[in-house]
Amino acid sequence: MTPFFLFIAAALALLLIVTALLFRPLWQGRAITTDAESPALRVLREQRADLDRELAAGKITAEAHAQTLGELEARALAESEAPEQSLGKPRRVWAAGLALVLPLAAVALYLSLGNLQGLNPRATAALAEDAAPTAAQIDAMVAGLADRVKRHPDDLEGLQMLGRSYMVLGRFAEAETTFAQLASKKPEAQTYADWADAVASRQNRSLEGEPEKLVRQALKLDPNNIKALALSGTLAFERKQFKLAVADWEKIAARVPPESEFAQSVDAMLREARQRGGMPQKQAGAPSPVTPSPAAASPLKMRGTVTLAAALRDKASPDDALFLFARPAAGGPPFAGMRFKVSELPIQFDFAQAQLMMGSPDPKQKVIIGARISKRGNAMPQAGDLQGLTAETAMDATGIRIEIAEVVK
Incomplete structure (x- = not known):
């Protein structure tokens, strides 16, 4: 049985039960009785007592007593039956009217206020699909941004957003071209760091060659750029130059909020680099080698964990790409995203470190991750x-748990 017919059957059953409960007592027309005697009956009882005393005193004959007593009994019977007779007919009229009007009113109310499409599985499925952006919608969004940048060559912020959008979508060659174009107009450390990341991603995450040159250029422009330091430390770690890796990553640790997930990830990287390099571990509470600088404000503060359901582990490989994204709960394309590998699960994420794809969102709106x-x-x-998707979430929510437990159909 479909959800539509189940709902109709349940609604009709409840309607019939309520109507029957209201209909039965009204149709039977029972008068409401109390233990108190009515004033009229009390007067008749006193008149009978007077009549009995007059007979005993010889003031009236037995025939007159019997005739008057019969009249009193008739009046008493009429008084006792009057409430039930007067209430019976109106109650039955109300009962008939209620049995007819109540079902019609309930149906009319639902038709005016209810949503019949909510009972249609196809309609609800279509609404669910509309809530999430389709591949065509996101492609159209990125194409629109690319067209806007083409028409407005001086829109450097749009050009940066376009490059980051390509990165999140895995279109690394286009991201590389975009960041190269941006670097020619905006030769800043962050631009070269993003450019190096795009080239390395196209080279299967290898930082050798051109990415290293771009990282060095970024650090030349800003020795404290976090992304450039992260890439430089990663390159040193892969070359087993653990002291250089520690030096780069310690600078990052001094410049990010210590309670953030990103800071915890950097701390874990530092512990591993020190262990492999035979260096002593840093004592808890020890001062950082570099004075912290204020972190850039970001409306995205969602933090949490991503896990993979046990039932789906055989459907994923360690090298499969894992995309983490945030989009408006009201619908629309993602405005921030990050990329990982399945081998990194379980993943501790912090959207304060995510790349914004379409400008800074309203910090008051709800999001779905x-x-x-x-x-x-x-x-x-x-x-x-x-x-796996979350319910509506605030931008400053922490302790979020996402379980990947659904197969896209």
Whole structure:
């Protein structure tokens, strides 16, 4: 039985039960009785007592007593039956009217205030699909941004957003071209760091060659750029130059909020680098080698954990791409995203470190965070992908838990 017919059957059953409970006592027309005697009956009882005393005193004959007593009994019977006779007919009229009007009123009320489409599985499925942006919608969004940048070459912020959008979508070659174009107009450390990340991603996450040159250029422009330091430390770690890696990552640790997830990740990286390099671990509470500088404010402060359901672990490979994104709860394309690998699960995420794709969102709006595993390395949802979504979440929510437990159909 479909949800529509189940709802109709349940609604009709409840309606019949309520109508029957109201209909039965009204139709029977029972008068409401009390233990108190009515004034009229009390007067008749006193008149009978007077009549008995007159007979005993010889003031009236037995025939007159019997005749008057019969009249009193008739009046007493009429008084006792009058309430029930007067209430019976109006109650039955109300009962008939209620049995007819109540069902019609309930149906009319639902038709005017209810939503019949909510009982249609196809309609609800279509609404659910509309809430989440489709691949075509996101492609159209990015294409619109690319067209806007083409028409307004001086829109450097739009150009940066376009490059970051390409990164989140896994379109690394286009991101590389975009950041190269931005660097020619805005030769800043962050631009070169983003450019290096795009080239390394295209080279299967290898920082050798051109990415290293771009990282060095970024650090030349700003020795404390966090992304450039992260890439430089990663390159040193891969070359087993653990002291250099520690030096770069310690600078990062001094410049991020110590309670953030990103700071905890950096701390874990530092512990591993020190262990492999045979260096002593830093004591808790020891001062950082660099004076902290204020962190850039970001409206995105969502933090939490991503896990993969045990039932789906055989459907994912360690090298599969895992995309983490945030989009408006009201619907629309993602405005921030991050990219990981399945091998990194469980993942501790902090959206304060995420790349914004479409400008800074309103910090008061609710968001939905999603995690999607793609074997094709494409951020666009496709059949066979694995995903998990949160309910509506505030931008400063912490302790968020996302379980990837659904197969995209």
